[in-house]
Amino acid sequence: MAGINKVILVGNLGKDPEVRHLEGGSSVAHFTLATNDYYKDKSGTRVERTEWHNITAWRGLAEMAEKYLKKGQQIYVEGKLRTRQYQDKDGQTRYITEIVADEISMLGGRPHTEGQANGQSTEQPVEAQTFRQEPEIDQLPF
């Protein structure tokens, strides 16, 4: 039975993406994304709740992340949930749930800083864009 496994997030990057360039020429990027929620508690006080998500982006999306995404930026992410097993340092099996991105879009028309060779940094408004990664078999190098 075919299923649907879809995640839609709008949030802010917790840090710059970490990008690894793999041997076969492929790339993978990791970053965290915060989605904030507000609600009123019983006393009527406004409370903020932040949820942190682990985002993984492959190939073209990893390269896009490396070039354009910075800590704090607000983005739209569409992807699928994947829970991976790994062994921690004590040899115990642990699980981590990630969102594997299929589409990333930069929101808010926020200017982004492009690093300059001379150490200067000029604010260059980068027109917000949507990037899409066509589905392929994900390599799992970790």
Next chain:
Amino acid sequence: MAGINKVILVGNLGKDPEVRHLEGGSSVAHFTLATNDYYKDKSGTRVERTEWHNITAWRGLAEMAEKYLKKGQQIYVEGKLRTRQYQDKDGQTRYITEIVADEISMLGGRPHTEGQANGQSTEQPVEAQTFRQEPEIDQLPF
């Protein structure tokens, strides 16, 4: 900054929901949902990949789950991601990511088996329905 944290799943229940009736009169249900994916590997062989999701449903949705949802049934779930911390038996901090359901819809018009007191089981077609839980502050009794 307000964010969006939305999950949309179509899959099959891995087991009957476990429902707990809390002291304040509230209820919470837990179950797992499998979403299946198919892809062709390099040799062209069709491979199935199953992703398992932990679903939590509160209040009215928990009661709906208790009444209508059974192992194997195909459903639509809409909700939000939440990662919880807990201490494992060795006192170590661990994390689990769940989908807290906002809406559940039964798909496929699949007949559902209602347990009978006399041990017999009659197939009773249950009209597929959508159930929605209005947002409230989630209690976290575990």
Next chain:
Amino acid sequence: MAGINKVILVGNLGKDPEVRHLEGGSSVAHFTLATNDYYKDKSGTRVERTEWHNITAWRGLAEMAEKYLKKGQQIYVEGKLRTRQYQDKDGQTRYITEIVADEISMLGGRPHTEGQANGQSTEQPVEAQTFRQEPEIDQLPF
């Protein structure tokens, strides 16, 4: 500014898809999809409301629709909204809003009827599958 334009539907086909094979070798399918909604009116009576959607599928999805989709079948459709202008028979400009499908998934494991040359019809369970159409420039032959 990049935007998001996404539609997610689960409903039943109102009729068999109409498929046109275009000169360049491409195909386009049209069909209607009903999504049903239930609510209680002021007197507490349960009322059903049906919304009808115009679905357009291109290329591989059109061929999938031609092969596998039949009137009455329950499917998941993901796509984008597009409003087209056309001239009615009186030369007036009219508008129609369609959902251009990016992904279609058959739900419910419902057996589908394959027409047979001898006029007989055998129920053949078709394994539910998800089909995806990679984004390209849509041709607009009508």
Next chain:
Amino acid sequence: MAGINKVILVGNLGKDPEVRHLEGGSSVAHFTLATNDYYKDKSGTRVERTEWHNITAWRGLAEMAEKYLKKGQQIYVEGKLRTRQYQDKDGQTRYITEIVADEISMLGGRPHTEGQANGQSTEQPVEAQTFRQEPEIDQLPF
């Protein structure tokens, strides 16, 4: 059969919302939302395509729209598709497809201008927020 009818948009308001306060104390807001798409045509030229959507918001969301939403602002809208019939000035039956909003979130932390009694306008950063309208029976006053 229960269905799913869901639309997710990120785009910019084409004009300030038009809000009507109805006799029963309810309100309804209308505005248009542009979602922009970019693609490369056959010659490799980057082409922009804008899709316009008719958004309708009821009750609390209408009041939120009246207070906070302005032409040009980037927002997230979640809602459902609804196609309405009406008679045009020539007595002909026409159809219009709208998105009835269930949730609206302001994106980008963009400051918004609050009209001032003295005719001055001060830029007041409004913390982006998500507003939700609980489902009720929609009144249809037009």
Next chain:
DNA sequence: TTTT
């Protein structure tokens, strides 16, 4: 642990 589901489904086809």
Next chain:
DNA sequence: TTTT
């Protein structure tokens, strides 16, 4: 025009 669908489905339950």
